Amino acid sequence: MSEIRLGRHKVRLPRGRFWRVCLGIALLLGGVVGFLPVVGFWMAPLGIMVLSIDFPVVRRFKRRVKVRYGRWAQARRKQSDGPGSEAP
Numbered sequence: 001m002s003e004i005r006l007g008r009h010k011v012r013l014p015r016g017r018f019w020r021v022c023l024g025i026a027l028l029l030g031g032v033v034g035f036l037p038v039v040g041f042w043m044a045p046l047g048i049m050v051l052s053i054d055f056p057v058v059r060r061f062k063r064r065v066k067v068r069y070g071r072w073a074q075a076r077r078k079q080s081d082g083p084g085s086e087a088p
Contacts, residue, residue, distance in 0.1 A: 004049050017054050024051035
């Protein structure tokens with residue numbers, strides 16, 4: 001069975017590729033109209049995660065975003081740990 005990992009939690013997904021693709025597209029569309037009540041912008045990244053199981057193009061996009069965010073976060077930590085960052 002397919003699953004995605006969100007932090008320490010695992011979320012099971014439908015076994016059939018058709019249903020996973022439908023779920024991923026529905027989440028992406030829900031993220032597009034995230035300004036409406038109930039749906040939100042949180043749905044778009046989740047849709048990308050679901051679609052990355054079946055589509056290598058989406059998987060590569062997700063990986064690039066993760067690497068880019070990791071580098072950004074690491075540089076930001078180095079900036080805040082640099083000289084002069086201590087409180088007086």
